[in-house]
Amino acid sequence: xxxxxxxxxxxxxxxxxxxxxxxxxxxxxxxxxxxxxxxxxxxxxxxxxxxxxxxxxxxxxxxxxxxxxxxxxxxxxxxxxxxxxxxxxxxxxxxxxxxxxxxxxxxxxxxxxxxxxxxxxxxxxxxxxxxxxxxxxxxxxxxxxxxxxxxxxxxxxxxxxxxxxxxxxxxxxxxxxxxxxxxxxxxxxxxxxxxxxxxxxxxxxxxxxxxxxxxxxxxxxxxxxxxxxxxxxxxxxxxxxxxxxxxxxxxxxxxxxxxxxxxxxxxxxxxxxxxxxxxxxxxxxxxxxxxxxxxxxxxxxxxxxxxxxxxxxxxxxxxxxxxxxxxxxxxxxxxxxxxxxxxxxxxxxxxxxxxxxxxxxxxxxxxxxxxxxxxxxxxxxxxxxxxxxxxxxxxxxxxxxxxxxxxxxxxxxxxxxxxxxxxxxxxxxxxxxxxxxxxxxxxxxxxxxxxxxxxxxxxxxxxxxxxxxxxxxxxxxxxxxxxxxxxxxxxxxxxxxxxxxxxxxxxxxxxxxxxxxxxxxxxxxxxxxxxxxxxxxxxxxxxxxxxxxxxxxxxxxxxxxxxxxxxxxxxxxxxxxxxxxxxxxxxxxxxxxxxxxxxxxxxxxxxxxxxxxxxxxxxxxxxxxxxxxxxxxxxxxxxxxxxxxxxxxxxxxxxxxxxxxxxxxxxxxxxxxxxxxxxxxxxxxxxxxxxxxxxx
Numbered sequence: 302x303x304x305x306x307x308x309x310x311x312x313x314x315x316x317x318x319x320x321x322x323x324x325x326x327x328x329x330x331x332x333x334x335x336x337x338x339x340x341x342x343x344x345x346x347x348x349x350x351x352x353x354x355x356x357x358x359x360x361x362x363x364x365x366x367x368x369x370x371x372x373x374x375x376x377x378x379x380x381x382x383x384x385x386x387x388x389x390x391x392x393x394x395x396x397x398x399x400x401x402x403x404x405x406x407x408x409x410x411x412x413x414x415x416x417x418x419x420x421x422x423x424x425x426x427x428x429x430x431x432x433x434x435x436x437x438x439x440x441x442x443x444x445x446x447x448x449x450x451x452x453x454x455x456x457x458x459x460x461x462x463x464x465x466x467x468x469x470x471x472x473x474x475x476x477x478x479x480x481x482x483x484x485x486x487x488x489x490x491x492x493x494x495x496x497x498x499x500x501x502x503x504x505x506x507x508x509x510x511x512x513x514x515x516x517x518x519x520x521x522x523x524x525x526x527x528x529x530x531x532x533x534x535x536x537x538x539x540x541x542x543x544x545x546x547x548x549x550x551x552x553x554x555x556x557x558x559x560x561x562x563x564x565x566x567x568x569x570x571x572x573x574x575x576x577x578x579x580x581x582x583x584x585x586x587x588x589x590x591x592x593x594x595x596x597x598x599x600x601x602x603x604x605x606x607x608x609x610x611x612x613x614x615x616x617x618x619x620x621x622x623x624x625x626x627x628x629x630x631x632x633x634x635x636x637x638x639x640x641x642x643x644x645x646x647x648x649x650x651x652x653x654x655x656x657x658x659x660x661x662x663x664x665x666x667x668x669x670x671x672x673x674x675x676x677x678x679x680x681x682x683x684x685x686x687x688x689x690x691x692x693x694x695x696x697x698x699x700x701x702x703x704x705x706x707x708x709x710x711x712x713x714x715x716x717x718x719x720x721x722x723x724x725x726x727x728x729x730x731x732x733x734x735x736x737x738x739x740x741x742x743x744x745x746x747x748x749x750x751x752x753x754x755x756x757x758x759x760x761x762x763x764x765x766x767x768x769x770x771x772x773x774x775x776x777x778x779x780x781x782x783x784x785x786x787x788x789x790x791x792x793x794x795x796x797x798x799x800x801x802x803x804x805x806x807x808x809x810x811x812x813x814x815x816x817x818x819x820x821x822x823x824x825x826x827x828x829x830x831x832x833x834x835x836x837x838x839x840x841x842x843x844x845x846x847x848x849x850x851x852x853x854x855x856x857x858x859x860x861x862x863x864x865x866x867x868x869x870x871x872x873x874x875x876x877x878x879x880x881x882x883x884x885x886x887x888x889x890x891x892x893x894x895x896x897x898x899x900x901x902x903x904x905x906x907x908x909x910x911x912x913x914x915x916x917x918x919x920x921x922x923x924x925x926x927x928x929x930x931x932x933x934x935x936x937x938x939x940x941x942x943x944x945x946x947x948x949x950x951x952x953x954x955x956x957x958x959x960x961x962x963x964x965x966x967x968x969x970x971x972x973x974x975x976x977x978x979x980x981x982x983x984x985x986x987x988x989x990x991x992x993x994x995x996x997x
Contacts, residue, residue, distance in 0.1 A: 329377060333391065335363075350432075385413065423631070563651075587639075590634060615666055652667055706722065744757075747759060760781060774808050779823075782804040821847040824843045825864065863896075870883070912928040
C-alpha cells in the first residue's frame, strides 16, 4: 500500500499494578476480599475453581484499588466477587460502572445480606461456598457470551421506500471480505501443535484448560470442530472473543479451526438441506441487548442485520426464552427473542442441525456459520456497495490469506491489530520478498500512527532489499521511493520528499498506462508536497491529474476518490476559495461516511478540514462542532503522541481564541505543544505554528 495523506495468559493479578494483558474470552473476574492470601492452599484451590469458569482473575485486598481497576478496563466486562464485610461499602460504588456485569457476595452468613441486596439488581446472589459461586458464575458467563455476539445493523431509510431496503453498511462489507479471507487460508498439522502451544501460554496456571488443551492436541480432527466449539472450553472462549474484536494474533493461531468449523457446518448443510422439503421453518435465539443496540435494531424493521460470529439458535422457543428472561434481570440490558425464518432454498450462509455432533449431545441446536444475514435470510444487497466490495476485495490481495487479512486490517484503520499480525508473519519467514512486504506494511502503519522515525527505518529496510534484488525501473522500487517521500513530507523535510516522489513518478510514467491508479497516487503525493511548500496552484494541478484518473477508473464511492476530493478542497481552502473548498470537502465526507467505519481516521480528517473552512469564514460555532467530531475519533483511534491529535487540539484552541475564551484556548494549545515536543523535530513547521498560537 502506498502512503498518501492530508491531514492474556491465564492470569492472576494483584492490586492492579501490572499492565493489562490481552483477554482470551469475553469477560474477566475480579475478587476483592481483605483476607486474600495467595500463599494459602485454600486460596489456591478457590482460584483453580474460579479459573475453570473465567481465565482472567484479578485479586484485590483494597476496595479503592479494585474501584480504580474497574474504571480502567475500557469496554471489557467484569464479574465481581466481594466479601460480605466489604459488600455494603463497595457495591454502591461499583454498581453504576457499565463494565460491571454481575456481582456475587461471598460470605459465611447468607441471611445477613439477603434483604440488603434487593436494592442492587446487579448483585446476583449471596453464596457461602465456592461451588455455589462457580455455578452462578457459569450461568452468568454463559448469558454474557450469548449477549456479546457482534451485530451489524442496516436501516431501511424512508418510510415506505424500497430504495435502501437492503442497503448494506460498510462494516458488513468488510466483515464479509474478512470471512472470505479466513476461509481461503490453508493449514497443515503443525497448526494444531502451534495452537496448543499458544494456548498453553495464554492459559498458564489454568488446570482445567491445560487438560483440555492436551486432549485437543492429541485427538483433534477436522470432523470434530463442532464438538470442540460447543464444549465451551478454550476453543469457544477464544474464538468468540477474537472474531468479536478482530484479534489478529488469536485469529492467526485459530485460523485452521475457523476453517474446519465452517466446512463442517457447510458439509452438514449439504447433507441435511433435502430434509427440509424446501419449506421455510423457524428458529429462535434469546439474548440481552444493550439499549443502544435495541434502538438500532428497532430502526432495521424492513432492513437487514447481520450476526458477525458463529450463531447458535434453537428450534425450541422455550430454551431460547431462558436467555431472554435472564437478560431481564440486568438493568443495563433488554431481553430480546429473535424469531428467525429460514428459507432453505436461498443459497445464503450455511447452517446445520448439530444435535448429533455437539459436546453436550441431544440439543435441538441449529448452528450458523459466520456473518449470517437476517431478514428471512434474503440474498438482496445494494448494487453500488457490491461494486465497491468487489473493488476492495481486488485491492486486498496477497499470495496468502494472512497477507490479505493484513491488508484488510490496514484498510479498516485497525493499525494495532495489523501490526500484531505482520510482526508474527515477519518472525515466521526468511524469504526476502516476504520480509520486504512485511517491512513495507509495518512502515505504512507506523506512518499512519505518526511514528515517522520507525516508518523511515522500516521503509529503509524495504528499499535495501529491493535495490539489491530488483532492476532499477521495477514498480516496487517506485513504491519504496513514494513511501519514503511521504515520510519526509510529514516530517516537514519537503526538499528531501520531492526528489523521492519524482523518482517514483519517473518509473511509473515509463512503465504504466496513463490512467493507472499508481500514477494517480504519485500525482497526489507530489501535490501534497507542493501544498506543504505553499505552492498551491502547482498542488492543485497535480491533484486534478490524480482525480481525473480516479474518476475514470474507480467506483464513485471509492475511498481514494475521497482522498483526491479532500486534497483539491485543501488547495482551494489555502487559496481562499472557501465555497469551492467546502464543495470538495463535502464530496470527500459523503464518500467516507458511506464506506468507512464510523471511527476511521479519514473521517476525522474530513471533519477537521470542514471545520477549518468554517473557521476561516468566521463561523466559529460550526467550526468548533466539526473540530470536536474530529477530536472524538482521534482520541479513540490514535496514540497519545500522534501529530494529528496535536492538530485537532491546536485547531480547537484557535477557535476558542477567536471566540474570546482564552483560558480554554490555552488549555488546548498546551496539549498540542506537548505532543509536538514529544513527536516532532524542533524545527518542524507544526511546532512553530503551535508555539505561535500560544504567543498570540
